[in-house]
Amino acid sequence: MATKHILIVPGDGIGQEVTAVGKKVLDKIAARFGHTFTYDEALVGHAAIEATGNPLPDETLTKMRASDAILFGAVGHPKYDNDPSAKVRPEQGLLKMRKELGLYANLRPIKLFDELLDASSIKPEILKGADILFFRELTGDIYFGDKGRKNNGDTAFDIAEYSRFEVERIARKAFEAARTRRKKLCSVDKANVIETSRLWREVIQKIAPEYPDVEVEHQFVDATAMLLIKDPRRFDVVVTANLFGDILTDEASQIAGSMGMLASASVGDGTGVYEPIHGSAHDITGKGVANPLASILSAALLLDISFGMKAESEAVITAVDQVLKAGFRTRDIANAQTPADMIKGTDAIGEEVLQRI
């Protein structure tokens, strides 16, 4: 029986819709297990720019620091995407949050629910049993180095940077996770070309002997992009830099059938942030069709990682599994065989999950 304070940060687009469902799930867990969860809400991204001019207002940051965990939606808006010269952008809110809270480790578990074996574009016999845990470094690399223009704006540059310390702390988290799983760690880099990758590989090689029970392999990012599709089962834990992790985990979403199923946890020095890996998806915003399961599964990660509530987290995952077993689908995970009346909207599938907790 714990008392916890959770900050809800819906952000933009479908972030609003799916996070509302994630919150209901947390509420139901509190009721069912006798915990007291209190909530507050805060703005980020485009929503925050509209209200305050700032993609991460100080008030939001203060509330984040004061909470025990954060359930996050998504940020982004097409308006800025099509205006490369925009000075203020929704994504700056997300990146600043990661940096300010010291969220250097982004965990993205890629696991296929058996019922969704057919929802993927990859063959079921290639997918069956695939279970990958990504550790994406989240506060370094080309995301946070200096960037700008030279030659009257005619040349653009971005600096990628990593220190040993930054590589080592995420690597240790990945090694430790591998210990509790199938004891395989794949470190992904581009050490044949870039210097930050060579430092990355050096650090992994240096600390590997401290984890003699973990089998380590090094792969280039291009080969990994291929192998993830060719043979996803060969991977257990994967650790990689910020930019490579961004690309590879979106790609790997196809292993789980749909991006709409994938949750992530960003942890490190401060309050943990839990969010779907999908974006703000303005094309389907407000239509009530967004898949809330990634937000629900983000709530499950929150319970497990930030609150240490294993049984509660399992209860959520089991409920999602049962909903899928019962045949309910959102549009993105439905296929030609799904009966029309089993295709549910955001709130309706959320209700099905709630009933099973």
Added chain:
Amino acid sequence: MATKHILIVPGDGIGQEVTAVGKKVLDKIAARFGHTFTYDEALVGHAAIEATGNPLPDETLTKMRASDAILFGAVGHPKYDNDPSAKVRPEQGLLKMRKELGLYANLRPIKLFDELLDASSIKPEILKGADILFFRELTGDIYFGDKGRKNNGDTAFDIAEYSRFEVERIARKAFEAARTRRKKLCSVDKANVIETSRLWREVIQKIAPEYPDVEVEHQFVDATAMLLIKDPRRFDVVVTANLFGDILTDEASQIAGSMGMLASASVGDGTGVYEPIHGSAHDITGKGVANPLASILSAALLLDISFGMKAESEAVITAVDQVLKAGFRTRDIANAQTPADMIKGTDAIGEEVLQRI
């Protein structure tokens, strides 16, 4: 009836084996169509380091400049991959060649031979009809910017850089190619985070009105990594920066069934270079099992692009198609249904192609 001088640069690992077959195909084409092809050979990569200490000896570069086209193998050696502090590396030879010859445009056609529909890990119904032409920028980005160490080697950095001029020249090539195809261009960047991508998007937006018949879309690299697998048919021509192109084209090799099937052309200011997109594959080197079809298809691209020999190029592609239709496979494109006696080694499948030209 033309006279052409071709430089063969096998490089490392299976580069030797597959390029030998590619050369035989060029020879057969010359005989069949009454051309005179003369050849020379030169060292690059690990092979060149062993012989001269230099991954791209001056002699090689001189020969490259003096030839009408270059058939290239692969470079790389595990020895360097596992030694992040090595100062001389095989890949430096490849990168220096690209820079010295001004090969700023890397074309990677991704097209599935119908017979290989089942060789991929992606479902046939998702793949059927997929046909993508990648334009990867090849002489800029984080590959060629300053890189190094700071803080006594404890911090590594890499600088990514692009000028308007560099983006524009590759973009124009891609727009022009789109005109001759399905008239769709997808430009891939990460403009929501990095400055070089914002410049990239600006340039594409600026020149797009000059190609009103081409429909342009902008995608983020993470979303593209996902969409390539989810729905490969939505893409026609894709243009992107060096690093993103490296990752996405390796991933896209799964659309073509195997990396062993994919050819590439690197063109720009100087002699064109034609090479498989696969690497040196030291694990299978010397075993006679490497798939030479990518080198053969590279020879076809060479005939088409550098020599303007369309019929000759088509003759090669048709021969490859017939070999596949006849049921012959190398190990990498065989499946459980392939009869054992139809699985051929490098030279044997090469012979089958030669017989059909």
